[in-house]
Amino acid sequence: DQQVKQNSPSLSVQEGRISILNCDYTNSMFDYFLWYKKYPAEGPTFLISISSIKDKNEDGRFTVFLNKSAKHLSLHIVPSQPGDSAVYFCAASARGNAGGTSYGKLTFGQGTILTVHP
Amino acid sequence: DSGVTQTPKHLITATGQRVTLRCSPRSGDLSVYWYQQSLDQGLQFLIHYYNGEERAKGNILERFSAQQFPDLHSELNLSSLELGDSALYFCASSLSLNEQFFGPGTRLTVL
Numbered sequence: 001d002q003q004v005k006q007n008s009p010s011l012s013v014q015e016g017r018i019s020i021l022n023c024d025y026t027n028s029m030f031d032y033f034l035w036y037k038k039y040p041a042e043g044p045t046f047l048i049s050i051s052s053i054k055d056k057n058e059d060g061r062f063t064v065f066l067n068k069s070a071k072h073l074s075l076h077i078v079p080s081q082p083g084d085s086a087v088y089f090c091a092a093s094a095r096g097n098a099g100g101t102s103y104g105k106l107t108f109g110q111g112t113i114l115t116v117h118p
Numbered sequence: 119d120s121g122v123t124q125t126p127k128h129l130i131t132a133t134g135q136r137v138t139l140r141c142s143p144r145s146g147d148l149s150v151y152w153y154q155q156s157l158d159q160g161l162q163f164l165i166h167y168y169n170g171e172e173r174a175k176g177n178i179l180e181r182f183s184a185q186q187f188p189d190l191h192s193e194l195n196l197s198s199l200e201l202g203d204s205a206l207y208f209c210a211s212s213l214s215l216n217e218q219f220f221g222p223g224t225r226l227t228v229l
Contacts, residue, residue: 032215032216034217034218036220041222041223042222042223043120043122043208043210043220043221043222043223044161044208044220045120045220046120046217046218046219046220049216049217089161091161093215095215095216103166103173103174104149104151104166104168104173104174104212104215105151105163105166105174105176106151106153106161106163106210106218107163108160108161108162109160110160111160
C-alpha cells in the first residue's frame with residue numbers, strides 16, 4: 001500500500017523553463033509534507049516543506065503547493081537550471097500522531113528523475 | 119554537507135554475517151532515524167530514536183536492531199544477513215518533527 005505516490009518516473013525540461021513535479025497521497029493523517037533532492041551516491045537533501053495549514057510555501061526558485069482536498073502537492077522550480085538535475089522525492093509525515101507507532105516517520109514516494117537540458 | 123555522518127561508506131560481507139552501521143547526528147539534534155533504500159522498495163523507514171529512547175518502529179526485521187547512545191550517536195545492527203539485505207542505509211537526524219537531515223548513507227553488499 002503506497003501512501004505517497006509520484007506517478008511520473010521522469011521529467012525532462014529545458015533550462016530556464018518551469019519544472020513541475022507532482023505527488024499524491026492517500027493518508028489523511030499526513031499533516032506535513034517535504035521535498036528532497038538526491039544525487040547518486042549521496043543522501044537526500046532537504047529542499048522545502050509545507051504544513052497542512054498552508055497551501056503554498058516559497059523559497060527562492062522553489063515553490064510547493066498543497067491541495068488538501070485533492071490530496072495532491074506539487075513542486076515548482078523556476079527557472080530550472082542544469083544543476084537541478086537529480087531525483088526528487090516527495091515525503092509526508094503525521095506530526096499530530098504523537099505517541100503513535102509511526103511517530104516521526106517520513107513516508108516517501110518513489111521519486112521522479114528530473115533532467116534539465118542546457 | 120548535512121552535518122550527519124555515517125560510517126562506513128561501503129560494506130561488503132557474506133550471508134549469515136553481522137554488521138554494525140554507525141551514525142552521528144547533527145549537533146543539537148536529539149532524534150535519529152534509520153531508513154533503508156533498496157532498488158525495488160524506495161526509501162523505507164526502519165526506526166526512530168529520540169534522546170536514547172525508541173519512539174517508533176517501521177518495517178524493521180527482527181534480525182535488525184538499533185540503539186542510541188548517551189552521546190546521541192546511533193548504531194544499526196544487522197545480523198544473519200541475507201542477499202536481500204543489500205541496500206543503502208541512511209541515517210537522518212532532526213531537532214523537531216519537521217525537516218530531517220540525511221547522512222551520505224552506507225552501501226551494504228551481501229555476497
